[in-house]
Amino acid sequence: MLRLIALIGALVLAACDGHQSVTGTGPERPMRIVSLDYCADQYVLKFVSRDRILAVSPDANSEFSYMRDRAHAIATVRPRVENVLALKPDLIIRSYGGGPNAQAMYERAGIPVLNIGYVNNLDDIPNVTRTVAAGLGAPELGNAVIAEFQTRLAAIPASETPLPTLYMTPSGVTSGPDTLIHEMLIAAGLANYQTRPGWRSLPLEELAYTSPDLIAAAFFNEQPETVGAWSSMRHPVARRQLKQNSAISLNGAWTSCGAWFLIDAIEALAQGNRP
Amino acid sequence: MTLGRHLTTFLLIASLLTLFMACLLGATPLGPDRVVQTLFGAGTPGDTVVIWQIRMPRALAAYAVGAALGLSGAALQGLLRNPLAEPGVLGVTASAALGATFALYYGLVSFSAWVLPVAAISGALIATIIIAIAAIKVQSVITLILIGVGLSSFSAALMSLLMNLAPNPFALSDMLNWMLGSVANRSLDDLYFAGPFLAIGFVILLATRDGLSALTLGEEGASGIGLDLRRQRIFVIIGTGLLTGAAVSIAGAIGFIGIIVPHIIRPMVRHDPARSLLPSALLAGIGLVLADILVRTVPSTSELKLGVVMALIGAPAFVWIAMRGRTLDD
Numbered sequence: 028m029l030r031l032i033a034l035i036g037a038l039v040l041a042a043c044d045g046h047q048s049v050t051g052t053g054p055e056r057p058m059r060i061v062s063l064d065y066c067a068d069q070y071v072l073k074f075v076s077r078d079r080i081l082a083v084s085p086d087a088n089s090e091f092s093y094m095r096d097r098a099h100a101i102a103t104v105r106p107r108v109e110n111v112l113a114l115k116p117d118l119i120i121r122s123y124g125g126g127p128n129a130q131a132m133y134e135r136a137g138i139p140v141l142n143i144g145y146v147n148n149l150d151d152i153p154n155v156t157r158t159v160a161a162g163l164g165a166p167e168l169g170n171a172v173i174a175e176f177q178t179r180l181a182a183i184p185a186s187e188t189p190l191p192t193l194y195m196t197p198s199g200v201t202s203g204p205d206t207l208i209h210e211m212l213i214a215a216g217l218a219n220y221q222t223r224p225g226w227r228s229l230p231l232e233e234l235a236y237t238s239p240d241l242i243a244a245a246f247f248n249e250q251p252e253t254v255g256a257w258s259s260m261r262h263p264v265a266r267r268q269l270k271q272n273s274a275i276s277l278n279g280a281w282t283s284c285g286a287w288f289l290i291d292a293i294e295a296l297a298q299g300n301r302p
Numbered sequence: 303m304t305l306g307r308h309l310t311t312f313l314l315i316a317s318l319l320t321l322f323m324a325c326l327l328g329a330t331p332l333g334p335d336r337v338v339q340t341l342f343g344a345g346t347p348g349d350t351v352v353i354w355q356i357r358m359p360r361a362l363a364a365y366a367v368g369a370a371l372g373l374s375g376a377a378l379q380g381l382l383r384n385p386l387a388e389p390g391v392l393g394v395t396a397s398a399a400l401g402a403t404f405a406l407y408y409g410l411v412s413f414s415a416w417v418l419p420v421a422a423i424s425g426a427l428i429a430t431i432i433i434a435i436a437a438i439k440v441q442s443v444i445t446l447i448l449i450g451v452g453l454s455s456f457s458a459a460l461m462s463l464l465m466n467l468a469p470n471p472f473a474l475s476d477m478l479n480w481m482l483g484s485v486a487n488r489s490l491d492d493l494y495f496a497g498p499f500l501a502i503g504f505v506i507l508l509a510t511r512d513g514l515s516a517l518t519l520g521e522e523g524a525s526g527i528g529l530d531l532r533r534q535r536i537f538v539i540i541g542t543g544l545l546t547g548a549a550v551s552i553a554g555a556i557g558f559i560g561i562i563v564p565h566i567i568r569p570m571v572r573h574d575p576a577r578s579l580l581p582s583a584l585l586a587g588i589g590l591v592l593a594d595i596l597v598r599t600v601p602s603t604s605e606l607k608l609g610v611v612m613a614l615i616g617a618p619a620f621v622w623i624a625m626r627g628r629t630l631d632d
Contacts, residue, residue: 198472199487228605231487232329235351255472256406257479257554259487264355 058164061116063106063124065092066284067143070156071120072097073172073287074165081114084124091246093280093288108132120163122284146285149210152176156287176287183297186216190300192275193220193229193239193268196246199258201229207285208243215296217241229259234268242268243296245277275299309570313584317365320591324361325353327595355489363488364594364608365587367553370500370545371395372586373579375560376567377507380514380575381538382437385565386447386624389546390557390616393453394429398550399480400457401425403464407473419496423547429453430539430546438535483556483609485594496548503544504583510537511576518575556609558616559586565623 062071065086072094087098106124122143130140141162144155153173160169194202202208203221212219220239281292339345340353378387389395405421436449468474513534516524563586571577597606
């Protein structure tokens with residue numbers, strides 16, 4: 028019993044200590060950051076030291092979070108204004124977390140918000156990385172990440188005869204021109220089997236006549252088996268593609284956010300393209 | 303009787319033509335000659351996959367679901383002697399969808415592929431039993447419908463709870479599809495697992511036809527001519543539970559087809575519930591295949607859901623039938 032009381036006492040003291048460091052004021056106090064969604068988590072975990080991270084989103088530890096190893100033991104917070112304000116952050120970083128009114132809400136409370144721009148194509152990645160890294164106070168690290176991204180991208184050899192590749196996910200969607208996935212396939216020296224633009228259901232009837240040379244299979248290791256009761260991926264015609272063709276397995280964490288780590292997916296695609 | 307026979311023959315031919323039409327239409331243009339060749343086993347390998355693995359299973363799924371819901375609606379209307387009775391209105395489809403979703407998201411389906419239809423059928427049976435017990439105790443038809451609405455709302459609330467707790471957006475959108483209803487991407491595998499339940503339910507409900515005819519005399523009159531009311535109720539409950547549950551395990555919750563179709567058929571068979579059963583099943587099958595063709599061919603950014611289209615057509619029809627009934631009562 029005494030040991031239990033001692034343990035509780037120690038925990039209370041530790042909690043008080045932590046609270047003081049968060050709420051303390053003064054010029055030496057570091058800028059403490061809260062991230063509201065897992066895309067924002069990736070940037071904050073990459074560019075900010077652990078002692079400056081107040082909390083990340085609950086998805087930062089998920090399998091589809093690229094930086095999940097660094098998220099270990101960092102506090103998480105749901106993107107609810109009350110919960111976030113209780114942490115008294117100096118800066119909030121978000122891409123979509125908290126909903127469309129989040130920025131106005133936090134700025135009314137006097138907390139600056141760093142919004143991550145939307146990445147429409149591979150060319151946007153250096154710009155967004157540069158802006159966010161500077162906003163987080165790590166411009167040099169941002170430049171280093173950009174340089175590595177560009178070097179690795181440039182090192183991928185172009186292909187004279189790009190192989191038609193079908194992007195497949197367990198939810199049965201594929202991706203055509205005008206999407207980031209399409210750009211990734213092209214950057215990896217491949218051709219996109221899906222020629223109609225945007226995100227679409229797998230073209231089952233087309234697959235009955237022609238098969239792609241390669242399959243880019245994303246998220247197949249991450250999603251639970253129960254997902255996709257209505258997915259075209261359940262259809263025998265789609266399942267056959269996975270069985271009959273060479274499949275390049277794409278880790279879901281590589282593509283869950285449009286950021287510098289897309290290069291891992293592009294390299295995996297390029298690697299799979301080699302005989 | 304002659305009209306009834308002609309009607310059934312006509313609907314059988316119309317069913318075949320509708321299924322053929324469903325095989326004609328799709329993303330790949332296929333002429334009638336190629337479709338006929340493929341149906342008779344002389345198609346190219348690509349055409350064979352498109353017809354026998356993609357279009358025909360989907361059309362058969364829509365037909366089986368429609369027939370199951372049409373037959374269930376006709377039987378329930380005969381049992382409850384109420385033209386508004388239908389699995390969707392009475393909350394049976396919503397409970398079946400809840401059963402299916404529960405089994406999927408708590409991992410029960412990993413034990414066996416049969417778990418999904420069994421879970422949907424269990425949900426359907428629970429709702430049907432509650433309605434049947436209420437039908438014995440409650441004389442007012444309106445109260446009975448309200449009990450059905452309450453059951454439907456409760457199932458929807460539990461479904462919303464599951465959606466609320468969805469672990470990720472993929473699971474959420476998947477759950478939503480159980481409420482919207484669709485036969486997209488359905489294959490022969492889905493029909494294989496629901497098929498036995500559909501067949502048993504079909505046989506059970508057709509076996510109740512004489513009892514349903516007797517019930518037109520009222521419960522006392524039916525008992526007077528020797529109908530075992532308890533047995534009749536149990537058979538209709540089990541039959542509709544099996545059919546609705548199996549239908550939902552294929553296509554999710556699709557409402558209103560079971561109310562509209564028996565309403566169209568009834569005047570053609572002189573308002574005899576027994577003679578309305580088979581034609582209602584056939585016409586509902588045709589109706590759902592046609593609705594699915596509409597869903598597939600309407601140019602829209604994402605494919606419309608069959609259940610949504612049926613509700614858009616069915617809900618106004620339900621209101622019209624209800625208002626007409628009230629006018630007749632007055």
